[in-house]
Amino acid sequence: MAFFLQNLVNALQWGSFYALIAIGYSMVYGVLFLFNFAHGDIFMVGAYIGFFVSTGLLALASTGVVALPEGVTLALVLVLTLIISMILNSFVGMLVERIGYRPLRNAPRASAAITGLMIGIILETGNLAILGPQRRLFPDLIPTQTITVAGVSITNKKMLIVGISILLTVALHQFVQRSKWGMAMRAMAYDYVVVPLMGIPVNTVALMTFGLGSALAAAGGILYGTAYPVLDPNMGILFGWKAFVAAILGGRGSILGAGVAGFLLGFIEIFVATIFPSTMRNLIAFSIIMIILTFRPHGFFGEPYSARLRL
Amino acid sequence: MKHMKFVAVLLIATFVLAACGPAAPATIKIGINAPITGDIPKVGEGTKFAAELWLEEIGGTINVGGKDYKVELVIEDNESKGESAAAVNTKLITQDEVLVIVGPQASKQAVPAGAVANDLETPMISPWSTNPATTKDRPWVFRTPFLDPFQGPVIANFVTDEFGFTKAGVLYDIASDYPKGLAEYFKQAWEELHGEGSVVAFESFTTGDTDFSAQLTKIMDAGAEFIFAPQYYNEVALIVKQAHELGFTGPIVGSDSWGSAETVNLCGEDCYGLFFSTHYAAEGATGATKEFIDKYNAKYGYVPDDVAALTWDSLNIVKTAIENCGKLTGDIKADRKCVRDAMANIKEFHGITGDMTFTEEGDPIKCAVIVRISEEGKFTFYKQVCP
Structure with missing residues (x-):
């Protein structure tokens, strides 16, 4: 039982990252009918921005500008890093939309998809060229405390990661469902052609969608950095692919769906690795997903009719 | 005059040699x-x-x-x-x-x-x-x-002598020749010493993986007293940190791939006090x-x-x-x-x-050297093992 629960805890943490990245994919796909394949690399950029912001803040704190107890300083650095990096990374996302996607707004979808791939490669190799190939160590912002309950080890990091992920997912869902801008996004997802006629600024909504998705990716990147503190320029590739799968599994444009599917993918991967040899992890995980899609081709929360609009 | 002639001949000789030599x-x-x-x-x-x-x-x-x-x-x-x-x-x-x-x-x-x-x-x-x-x-x-068929037994013998353990857990990258080969040589050596089944968990992952929680949980569940991880420096940091977060308290033992200047930079205090086998120890060299x-x-x-x-x-x-x-x-x-x-x-x-x-x-x-990562993060000589 403890063995099972321990894996459950591990899976929750692992799924959090997929969830946070999948939401960005899903939103862009929902609103603009676009696979933003650069999103995994935007996650990587977010992690690097987090690295620089937190290292900078820690250096600032060590000069003694503000004299606070160590625990408070670290907590403050973490919160500030999250906020600043999310804002900065949302600008990165908006820049990608403005430069990469807007000129292709009316181009065939395949052109836009390969633009995403190219932007991804530019971000990876750009990072490699500017920062060099060496790994970056993400600063330890949360001093690890391990709590053992009935043979299950839970760290404060894990709780925080899962907590923040769920919180952000729910907050974004509320934003899209309740706010006026959210309504505009849903309207665009519903009918791309008619919406501009109603006076909704399509470009602004597109920018906002990218910005929000990228902010979430930055949060994912920072949380990833606290759990797996070794950053490298290619860390976003595989993550991006898998999160994309989760986004499709969740259903087009559904934030909750992407969140749920992200966690589900985390669970499948962890439990496959505990039962079978780890070489079969991806094989079995993706076979399961194929089977699910065979029976639910539109994902968990996707709506069948929306597909006829532009594709 | 005679002197000049000599110089001239020498010069010409040099040119000729340079021009038509092989x-x-x-x-x-x-x-x-x-x-x-x-x-x-x-x-x-x-x-x-x-x-x-x-x-x-x-x-x-x-x-x-x-x-x-x-x-x-x-x-x-x-x-x-x-x-x-x-x-x-x-x-x-x-x-x-x-x-x-x-x-x-x-x-x-x-x-x-x-x-x-x-x-x-x-x-x-x-x-x-x-x-x-x-x-x-x-x-x-x-x-x-040296070669891995030598290094595997060196590590197996060292852990047996040093800690007196009998149950080993191994975590290695199955998609890379070095970790895969060495993990197998180690398993063989360990089972020769402690009998069939004494490697209680033999877990793998593939290059690029960053989460080892499933494998580590399995290794701990199997009752391994220590973990042998013949991995490169970026993975060492992740494996050691994650094992500690999961509450693993035994030693994690490494091989010569740990001996990078970057290992301690990335791993930090989590790696202090750990042992690995390698080619030379910088600390105390002569x-x-x-x-x-x-x-x-x-x-x-x-x-x-x-x-x-x-x-x-x-x-x-x-x-x-x-x-x-x-x-x-x-x-x-x-x-x-x-x-x-x-x-x-x-x-x-x-x-x-x-x-x-x-x-x-x-x-x-x-000969191989067993190195201990000191409390200052230095690679210190611990023991030499010769064939």
Whole structure:
């Protein structure tokens, strides 16, 4: 039982990252009918921005500008890093939309998809060229405390990661469902052609969608950095692919769906690795997903009719 | 007047000799096949720095049969991929026409690259690859480190003597030659000591994975007293940290791939007090080894790791072979053959990573060192194990 629960805890943490990245994919796909394949690399950029912001803040704190107890300083650095990096990374996302996607707004979808791939490669190799190939160590912002309950080890990091992920997912869902801008996004997802006629600024909504998705990716990147503190320029590739799968599994444009599917993918991967040899992890995980899609081709929360609009 | 005549004759003689002498190569090209980018860039950096320091040390020339040749290093990046390493070797051999190749470092690259060097009949020496497949049945391929069939038992014996454990857990990358090979040699050695089933968990992952929680939970559940993780530095940091977060309190033991200058930078306090087997210990070194460490440290600002020291030794073996060759004809094929034969004839070598005796296969027999990562994060000598 403890063995099972321990894996459950591990899976929750692992799924959090997929969830946070999948939401960005899903939103862009929902609103603009676009696979933003650069999103995994935007996650990587977010992690690097987090690295620089937190290292900078820690250096600032060590000069003694503000004299606070160590625990408070670290907590403050973490919160500030999250906020600043999310804002900065949302600008990165908006820049990608403005430069990469807007000129292709009316181009065939395949052109836009390969633009995403190219932007991804530019971000990876750009990072490699500017920062060099060496790994970056993400600063330890949360001093690890391990709590053992009935043979299950839970760290404060894990709780925080899962907590923040769920919180952000729910907050974004509320934003899209309740706010006026959210309504505009849903309207665009519903009918791309008619919406501009109603006076909704399509470009602004597109920018906002990218910005929000990228902010979430930055949060994912920072949380990833606290759990797996070794950053490298290619860390976003595989993550991006898998999160994309989760986004499709969740259903087009559904934030909750992407969140749920992200966690589900985390669970499948962890439990496959505990039962079978780890070489079969991806094989079995993706076979399961194929089977699910065979029976639910539109994902968990996707709506069948929306597909006829532009594709 | 007589004096002038003599000078004139000498001058003319020089010109004639220079003009119609045989097309002797003015330079010796040495190819360096290193992982400058990719998974283990610090290894590439160490290789490059050691090679450049070596070039400076020999004054940029090697004397063969009374003639000074200028040495040129051709450093190429293999992206720490096997197929790229093979492509780099092909380029170095066919395009750059190097006399000899030093590298690649990791077995994942050295095994495929060795095949290319052997097929194209160019001597190659790998400074760091410990997997037997690199040199097996390849008369043109040599190496400087000890081999994994030796390293596996060294670690098994050390853990048995030091801690008295009987239950081992192993976590390794199944998609990479070195960890996979060494994990199997270790398992074999451990089961010879403690009987069938004494490796209670033999868990794998694939290159690029960053979450090991499922495997570690399984290893802990199986009751392993320690974990053997023959991985490279970036994975070491993640494995050790995650094991501690999952509440694992036993030691995590490593192999020579841990001996990178970057291991402690990435792993930090989590790695203090851990042991691994390796080629040399920088802390407390003496003689030529210390000289090398001091020079490297003065130039690049950090203590050289195993890779740097082994690259240095490999280059000196190459230098000895070229000198022993006696004469370079300028025909690259014949010269390569000459260097290969000279290298195969080196029976003993006193390097900064210890004394080596070479076997028929081109493999050295040498001692291993057990290193402890101190509370200051330094690699300190703990014990020497000889064959």
